[in-house]
């Protein structure tokens with residue numbers, strides 16, 4: 095199942111620099127492992143914002159929830175999930 099997920103990050107200005115660096119390092123490692131595993135298919139920076147637009151390919155809603163809930167930055171994020179369906183004009187469908 096494909097989902098588009100927009101993540102807006104809002105870190106507290108008073109956050110301890112060491113905690114911040116550790117959280118960002120864990121977030122990066124977690125994200126890159128899921129990308130290697132094929133569940134986190136795309137990650138794009140939204141230009142000019144501390145936000146990303148990502149595409150996930152996961153087994154079901156529960157798996158997506160588990161992935162998002164375990165993001166180290168989850169407590170500092172506003173997350174918006176949109177389920178995706180194929181578009182009838184997509185020329186990739188002609189090749190399938």
Ligand SMILES: O=C(O)C[C@H]1C=CC(=O)O1
Pocket residue numbers: 101103121122125144145146167
């Ligand atoms: O920077 C972000 O957009 C937040 C987050 C999502 C993956 C990652 O490595 O950082």
